[in-house]
Amino acid sequence: MNENNKKQQNTFSLKGFNITSSLLAIINYYSEDDINYVLANYLLERINVMDKISIYDVIDYCYVSRSTIHRFVKSIGFESFTHMKDNIRYMRIHSRAFIDFVNQSSFTDYIMNSMVDMLQDINDTLDQQNIGLLVDLIKKSHNVVILNADTSSSSAKEFQLEMTSLGRLIKLVTNISGNAGILPALTEEDLLITCSASGNYAITTKDNVQGVRARKFLITLNHAKQFEEYYDTIIFLSDKFQSSEHISNGMQNVYTRYGINYFFDLLFNKYVQKYLM
Structure with missing residues (x-):
């Protein structure tokens, strides 16, 4: 693995270690009418294609402003919407490991x-x-x-x-x-x-x-x-x-x-x- 990839992998924060767990926590503890719940629910339902979603898709579907999305993304530990999407591939690696662990006859x-x-x-x-x-x-x-x-x-x-x-x-x-x-x-x-x-x-x-x-x-x-x-x-x-x-x-x-x-x-x-x- 080259140095650039290592640095990018290590750009998680205390909160942003696991995108899925952060989003699920919002779903589990926030009310359905809270904007954080709405955004987390939208992203979780599209977790497997999140890297293909643009910030404008979220704005149009959830009826929120760009600044609201930025505040939400920062609240779960990422510097920007793009930064969050960039780390999706590492979440998928971890998700695959869960399956491989039990996928034995x-x-x-x-x-x-x-x-x-x-x-x-x-x-x-x-x-x-x-x-x-x-x-x-x-x-x-x-x-x-x-x-x-x-x-x-x-x-x-x-x-x-x-x-x-x-x-x-x-x-x-x-x-x-x-x-x-x-x-x-x-x-x-x-x-x-x-x-x-x-x-x-x-x-x-x-x-x-x-x-x-x-x-x-x-x-x-x-x-x-x-x-x-x-x-x-x-x-x-x-x-x-x-x-x-x-x-x-x-x-x-x-x-x-x-x-x-x-x-x-x-x-x-x-x-x-x-x-x-």
Whole structure:
């Protein structure tokens, strides 16, 4: 891949990491008479041909002004309507990976065997790393924030709920949440945990993380050297995966689907064992 393509791939923002999830969030949370809903619905219904739609098509169909469209596009993380369209092809790569992951005649056998191997691999890999330090920082830090792509944030939300039951509040920031302003307000007494199994989200949010003063952890499979510039500590789920310095091809496997979930279960277990027993 040439340098120009790498730079273009890395032009996503904290919000613009995934076009589809940003649009679906609007559909899920806004009322149908809201102009943001109207625009998101229009684009989602044409998601497979969005790169062929002009801004004038949107103006004519949705009865909105050009400035309204620009405000909408910026609100989901893109600099312009053209910038949003340019990134559609990367969304399609990720979409294709979802299909390829399950499109196997012996899928159940694959999942069963792969899960056993993955669990053992994660156990062995984490045994070589200082998970206890993260447990202690979660206990002692003033604020704890998890940064996670919304499409893969279910395990982080479950961990957030579990920790709240113990009286420990953890905040969650995703590419569609409206609380990203808490990141630059973090101090040296706080903790930021970025979860990015493939490394894609960590790459696209590195500018958001770089200036954060909190102690910074990254949970990932990706061994890219650039992460050492932005994170104080990197916890690897496995040593079997190569590094990637740019947004990958939407890797989907048992690690990206279930690895972070298992990691949070292990983390919660260690927290309970140390501070509640």
